Amino acid sequence: MQAITHALKGIFWAIVSPTKAFKQQDEQPVNPFIVFGFLFVIGLVLSYLIAPFALQAIKERMLERASELSAEQMRQMGKLLTLSALRTRMIASFIVIFTAKTALRGLLFMVAAPLVEANISFENGVLISLYGDVITTLESILRLLIVWLFGVHSVMFSPGAFLSPEQLSTFWGSLLASLNIFSIWAFYVIGIGIAIIGRTSKRKALLFSYALWFLWLLGTMFLKTSMPHRG
Numbered sequence: 001m002q003a004i005t006h007a008l009k010g011i012f013w014a015i016v017s018p019t020k021a022f023k024q025q026d027e028q029p030v031n032p033f034i035v036f037g038f039l040f041v042i043g044l045v046l047s048y049l050i051a052p053f054a055l056q057a058i059k060e061r062m063l064e065r066a067s068e069l070s071a072e073q074m075r076q077m078g079k080l081l082t083l084s085a086l087r088t089r090m091i092a093s094f095i096v097i098f099t100a101k102t103a104l105r106g107l108l109f110m111v112a113a114p115l116v117e118a119n120i121s122f123e124n125g126v127l128i129s130l131y132g133d134v135i136t137t138l139e140s141i142l143r144l145l146i147v148w149l150f151g152v153h154s155v156m157f158s159p160g161a162f163l164s165p166e167q168l169s170t171f172w173g174s175l176l177a178s179l180n181i182f183s184i185w186a187f188y189v190i191g192i193g194i195a196i197i198g199r200t201s202k203r204k205a206l207l208f209s210y211a212l213w214f215l216w217l218l219g220t221m222f223l224k225t226s227m228p229h230r231g
Contacts, residue, residue: 007034014131015138018189021131022196025124032127036102039133040095046140047094050147051087057153058086098133105129108212109194116208118198128193132186139182157181174221187213 010030013021024030058081109125120128143155160177167173191209195202 003031004034006030007038010127010131011035011038011134014134014189018131018192019196021189022128022193025127025197030127032123032130035127035130035134039130039137040098042137043094043098043140044091046137046144047090048087050140050144051090052083053144053147053153054090055081055083055086060153102126102129102133112208112212113194113198113200116194116198116200116204118194118200118205120194120198124193124197128190128197131193132190135182135186135189139180175217178217178221183213 006024006028007030009028010021010024013024103126106122106126106129109120109128110122113120113125139157146152146155156177158177158180160173160179163173163176187209188206191206192202193205194200194209195205198205
């Protein structure tokens with residue numbers, strides 16, 4: 001029970017004061033697997049709840065492209081686009097992506113930390129990653145609330161909200177759409193974690209954190225805009 005209490009305190013401080021959250025590791029170490037389990041359950045619930053809204057958005061896009069599709073194609077796609085099938089795909093996708101991302105980030109922080117004169121274990125790397133994910137989980141909750149309250153299908157917390165669909169399909173448009181305030185906040189938390197747990201300077205740790213994020217964004221945006229669109 002004490003381990004769960006420490007984990008919940010860590011999650012709270014990751015939002016309110018990342019510095020205090022990571023300093024807690026010296027006094028009351030947090031089990032990263034408890035934090036993982038907590039965020040994992042929340043993610044599953046969010047995937048389940050957002051599915052109806054995602055389904056409606058997909059169907060609306062299908063109707064917009066109805067003139068490009070044959071009646072048979074529309075019928076076949078309609079069969080596939082059931083709420084239960086979409087929920088299953090969304091939940092499965094979350095399980096795979098969240099688990100893989102957490103493990104890979106923990107490994108990356110452990111291996112690459114010496115570049116900024118830091119020393120981080122795999123377990124602490126996982127905890128740093130998870131505290132960053134606390135912020136993106138907040139984003140998902142807020143996004144769901146906005147969708148539910150206002151009935152909109154596209155919610156952006158980035159400059160992409162001011163761009164047209166045509167602009168968003170470009171490389172720079174996609175990049176701007178990815179620069180949301182919650183991601184900036186999340187990677188700030190990660191940088192603070194690298195600095196405190198890795199015993200290195202905050203400036204180096206934050207530069208390292210944001211550099212990794214920017215390289216990731218460039219790679220994913222390049223893939224999105226260079227791959228041919230499927231009809």
